[in-house]
Amino acid sequence: MQCLSKNNSNTLVVDIFLKKIEEVSNESRQYTQKRKIVALLNKSEKPLTIPGICKKVKLSVPTGTKLINELISDNIIIEFGKKETDNGRRPSLYKVDPEIAYCIGTVVLLKGISFAVYNLEMEEVFSMQDENFILENTESCLDEVVRFIQEAISKSGIDPSRVLGMGMGITGRVNSRTGFSYNYFNFLEGALTDFFSGKFSFPVHIDNDTHVLGLAEQYFGEAKNIKNAFVLNLSRGMGLAIIANGELVVGEQGFAGEMGHIQFAESDKLCLCGKRGCLGTEVSGYALEQNFQQQIEAGESSLLLNQKQATQIKYKDILKAATEGDSLAISLTHNIGFILGKAMGNMINLLNPGVIIIGGEFVSAKEILIDSIKSGMMHTGLQLPLRSCELIFSSIGDDAASKGAAAIVFRSLQLI
Amino acid sequence: MQCLSKNNSNTLVVDIFLKKIEEVSNESRQYTQKRKIVALLNKSEKPLTIPGICKKVKLSVPTGTKLINELISDNIIIEFGKKETDNGRRPSLYKVDPEIAYCIGTVVLLKGISFAVYNLEMEEVFSMQDENFILENTESCLDEVVRFIQEAISKSGIDPSRVLGMGMGITGRVNSRTGFSYNYFNFLEGALTDFFSGKFSFPVHIDNDTHVLGLAEQYFGEAKNIKNAFVLNLSRGMGLAIIANGELVVGEQGFAGEMGHIQFAESDKLCLCGKRGCLGTEVSGYALEQNFQQQIEAGESSLLLNQKQATQIKYKDILKAATEGDSLAISLTHNIGFILGKAMGNMINLLNPGVIIIGGEFVSAKEILIDSIKSGMMHTGLQLPLRSCELIFSSIGDDAASKGAAAIVFRSLQLI
């Protein structure tokens, strides 16, 4: 009430989203109740009725009605038709006006940067990419990121005062709790989130690219209603997002998920981390490229050589060739799938997930991977946990990561 | 109020503990508030003042005072002296009467069964063991368990109507959500919890012995204030309790933690599960016994042979001999520690815990194990997560498991 009476000012309208429900504060009781109603409506897939809302927030219908009407005149929630019922007077349905506030998801990868704005229903209202961006641990690269985001915000035409926050997925090791980044932009004195928050008028959160992909599956993808899940990010590198008890596991410092550095490899190739036997040396886009070159040198042939030199061929090319029937590409992909499957079988024993979702660039070769992964899993997984674990491939698509990054904002405000 | 006015009946007094706070119900608002106050006081380590309570449950001091006074006349909470402050009138302190209700923890192992009653401050008020018990998957064994518990309750002298529930830790695979046991007492048509609940007047929960040990460390031991931790149960077998985001991870069906069946072994001995390379074939009390016999057969000597024949020597004997300086025992224990350490290093990469707690019978050889585990961890763990992960040995003692089992009850009622 106190803040919402003057709803000409956007900042004040957005204020109702910006505090967690249980947060202790000396705001009026009614305002807390209003925030509860708004959060409930935002979390709900479908619009709700007044009696439904009142039951959930434990309010009587008269007071609930009063608060809801105030929220309507504040332009925060809107009426949305009437509910079809079998008998009785039809109740009006209400939902949060999806265009009253926005959140931003940004993803910074080794190659490429992307930006997207989502409304409260998580519909993309604007997006922008730069495929030519190259991530470097330099001040000038950081400036480039800031400029890119500023330009994107300006092009999107959204009012920054209506932005609840920005979530950022960034390659490398990141402490999502403190906001520090350890591999990139680590020259800053303070947290990377603080640096960005200083540049923009809204709060900024970060996590690594794999975790952000996990959040996308958790909230919008195949893990939506499953409390325990794995989301594998298999591209040039590999990472694992673990969802346990319905929450993403980031660990004590945010480093959880380094599955590429578990000693599950069958050979003892030297890994970039300095150790031997890391799974990532055999299961990754990088490994696929290495294996391909090795096989060519050993005399194997491939249709890919018609287009490019062996050393120029990237893992995405090999995956594409595999789907097109190139037998060397298929056999190499198969092999990776089998080793991956054995590793996943062990992971199943450890954490008993209900579903494993394969995401990342390797999804393009899903027909070739699925059986090899499954047969690998059979080798190491125990009967009971294996039986109830589904293996599927991600279907959210290209904007998964930025959607997941934006979800960090909603999660932090308990709006999801 | 409605239930508590007649507090002669114990069942009605205990009623205030038996519902979760946020549970939707049509009880009076004041009663819900009372339950909030009781839960808050029970969770709090120290007694609280009226203003403190009112701030936490978001009530004004006058209404809070009224409810607290009612709870006092209902004999549920008690005054507990006055708080020392620097200035101002000294507030009275209040806490839940610890003897108003109890919970039971029972642990059923392959050899031995134990029972303990705890008051609301988790102090043991009664305990009973039967070391001669042998677990079998038979109806007569199940009867024996029931008889043992009935006898223990009767001997303890506690009023069953004051028992909030019983938590049971049982060896083998267990689905703690559904209450089904898959290895023992699996001949029942329904859930094992339903069977027990039918025998007693209070609800019964189960989980496996390793998870229960993890709960003990989480709530009362070394993991108390750490959100991400491992608790290893290293005895004749091995299991891992994983705590992530402040919650025990049991997985989708409750099977999480089968670390003994991850392919981290260096040899490819056949495991009882039918697979090869399982960590448990090299890191467990069973493996220690096997290795000992093998070494003796190969001509090694040990002080232990003065007491018993090689085939009669149990892993506990070997651990004891190691602490007493027997060089074969030390070298075998060391070796297990090193392999375990390498496995733990990988687990650290995966889940980035803040602490690893070694529990189980192997704790007796902690001086010998600690360095070998640490050096193993160095071999496989990544720098960043390794640096911030502490390795410690459990110090809760013998009743850890039953305390953890009892904690299931408190956890289910949000009293912890």
Added chain:
DNA sequence: TGAGGTTTATAAAAATAATTATAAACTTGC
């Protein structure tokens, strides 16, 4: 088509809780 049943929504009355004011208990410092 209209009576009976059901549910939503609003109005008036009753119950409940929060503010405000005041008293009591305690420390500190002159």
Added chain:
DNA sequence: GCAAGTTTATAATTATTTTTATAAACCTCA
């Protein structure tokens, strides 16, 4: 040793919320 400052606890007043009652909207079935 007592005034000033601080905090707890209770009493009286004010505000809010729930209950109860009533009206309105809608279905079904005779």
